Amino acid sequence: MLTLATGNKAVAAAVKEARPLVIAAYPITPQTEIVEQIAEYVAAGELSSQYIPVESEHSAMAACIGASVTGGRTFTATSSHGLLYMHEMVHWAAGARLPIVMANVNRSVGPGWNVWAEHTDAFSQRDTGWLQVFVSTVQEAYDATLMAFKIAEHEGVLLPVMVNLDGFTLSHIMQSLETVEIGDFLPPMHLPHAIDVEQPCAYGPLTGPADYFKFRWDIERSMRDAPGVIAEVEREFGERFGRRYGPTEDYRCEDADILVIALGTLGKEAEVAVDLLRAEGVKAGSMRLRWFRPFPDLDLRGRDVVVIDRDYSFGFGGVLAHSIRSKTGVEPFSVIAGLGGQEVTYDDIADFVRMHTPGTEYWFGVNGHV
Amino acid sequence: MYEIRIHSRGGQGGVTAARLLALAASRDGKYATACPFYGAERRGAPVVSFVRIDEEPIRVYSQIRRPDLVVVLDASIMDVVDVLQGLKSDGLVLVNSTHAWNGNRHAGRHVDLTGIALSLDLVVAGSPIVNTPMLGAIAKMGIVSLDSVRDAIAETFADDRNVNAAEAAYRELVV
Structure with a gap:
């Protein structure tokens, strides 16, 4: 369907199509419209996700981690100080190999107090083990968010993905948006290391240097495999929906x-x-x-x-x-x-x-x- | 590319006007972007928003500096803001006013959007709604079609008086 939407509403529409099990979020300018719109979808019964309005961004990511580790699809959105406040959990999500998708509406970091576009917030999370994609149109914000779930959940990746869009310059402007019916492009999430909540057991014990080192190498190995997965997902998206993307737009x-x-x-x-x-x-x-x-x-x-x-x-x-x-x-x-x-x-x-x-x-x- | 800059006061609906205009242009089959300029707005302060319309996808995100059309929703803004700044030499000006405005060397058009809103009792929180009638005036200028303006407004607002106001402005504007 062709409509006109802001960058924020495009992200929300993509999340609606991806149908996460849990969305946990805390509002912050200029991201707020994303989580407001998702909350409206849930309130109107158009989206059956569990929506958790948490008390901070740190808790938003912690709630996504808890839900993701049971094997459920999760989403959150943030910006600037919110992203920095959740920093500890941002590392945790990648280290625990959880395919969480987060929209980050790029905004500067204060002081001086400023709510406009800058990429410092995303780059401050550069070394956390998240995949990061930057988009340039309302349509691309929608498409990249949908593809982010498939890339993150791919068995060869199993790492979280951050979709970055410029605050106000893209989040708040209105452009054409062609929405899709995702169908089996995005199959149900399968997390090989999901915990079984019916069979409680200890999880996340102290990890010695030898195992910890292997876990770190394993993250990097997946990062090195990720370009191939991204290319495959972007190719399939192009074939199904007619819009083609790559590592760069030349x-x-x-x-x-x-x-x-x-x-x-x-x-x-x-x-x-x-x-x-x-x-x-x-x-x-x-x-x-x-x-x-x-x-x-x-x-x-x-x-x-x-x-x-x-x-x-x-x-x-x-x-x-x-x-x-x-x-x-x-x-x-x-x-x-x-x-x-x-x-x-x-x-x-x-x-x-x-x-x-x-x-x-x-x-x-x-x-x-x- | 056709570039429009809308001057209004915070709370007057200038941002919504830009969004509705972009929506109408897209209903005409064109590419359009609506870019509100977000600063430290307060209710009543002068604000601007931008609309670009083109046959091709729009790749510009910066503010409009050389508009083809300047729309002024509150004529008193012209006492404090140079609304003509950067206007192309053949650019047009549309002012919400009861009387003709002579835009020194620029072609000025005027229409009483406030009067139209009041006559239809289209008033919210004590303020006459001027953004939906504005779309009718812009349609009369041939920038978007009246049908698309009707669709864009009806899609956004349930109250029929918004469409009626746009139609009234379409009738009243002399071009």
Whole structure:
């Protein structure tokens, strides 16, 4: 069915279609609309999930962990300080190999108190063992949320997935949304290590170094298998529903001399910048990175690269720029832009390309010292 | 791409107006986005929201800086906000007003949306509803079809007076 929805409502509609056993959540701007909409579905009897309005994000993730470990599908949504507050449980969910799906509506971290888009919240959970995908349209928010359940629950993965969408810029704007009937694309969840609540036993005992080490390696082994699973799920989704996705969305990249690499809505806006630059004779392309964990293999040899980071690792640099450099060996021009919802237009992005100076860092809107 | 900037006061329904307009455009078979600008709004403070309409998927998320059409739901905003900022030289202005507004070098249109709302007793919490009639005026300007405006409003609001108000504004606006 074709309708018009916000990014938040698209996520909620996908969750409704995925029919989780348990949804536990705590509201936070700009995510609140997701859990409000899901609560309405449950209240209206359109969704039979157990909805647990918990007292904090830490409890939201703990409740999802408890439900997931019994073998039930679970979902939660959060943002910024809420995600940081649940950090301990975010690690636990991955370590316990639970295929929980969470929408994170990307928002800056205070102070100063700011509710607008930034990727610092997601990157602060970078090393927890969660898969992370970043979306750029209302439709993609819907599709990625549905696929997230299938990827997370795949026996070759069994890790949680975080679906990231830019606060306000995507969460609160309205675009066309084509919803689907998911059918057997998403079979019932099967957790091989689910506990049997009818047969109580001790669970989660102290784990010595040798076993703990194996568990850690096992997470990494699944992370290394995940790109193949993601590709298979995205291919099947494309065949069934006609919308195709990959580790990156490449726009006019084939013959490009210079690529803009960005996440989320900035990656989409970059396509318009590419059109402007092409009209000037600059052979530019846009490579919007979708999957951040596992980080995809990118072949950037022989290209100039401009990376836009909507984040910063203080005392180090832009997280995405350094990820690109360490994974590809290419020395990018690192642009720090859009922090705290700073307005970044396609004209600005075209300027970043014109300014391209490999190996340097540029803070957009900050004069002088770089 | 056709870009519309709507100026209103917090609580006046400017965000809903943008969403309804995008919905009507999509019912016309076009791509549309409605982007409210979320700042530190309070009831009564000047706010803006944006609508983009195109034949192609829309890839722009930044604010509209060079609108084709500026809509002003409360004319008193023009005393404190430069609503013409960035308006294209051939751009249009639609003002909710009882009297003609001469938009120095820009083509100005006016229609009394507040009067239409009051005549239909379309008042919520003491405020006349001007966003649904606004859609009728925009349809008269040929940006969306009146049928799609009717559908978009009926899909969103149960009260028929909203559709009636849009039809009244469609009749009253002189283009």
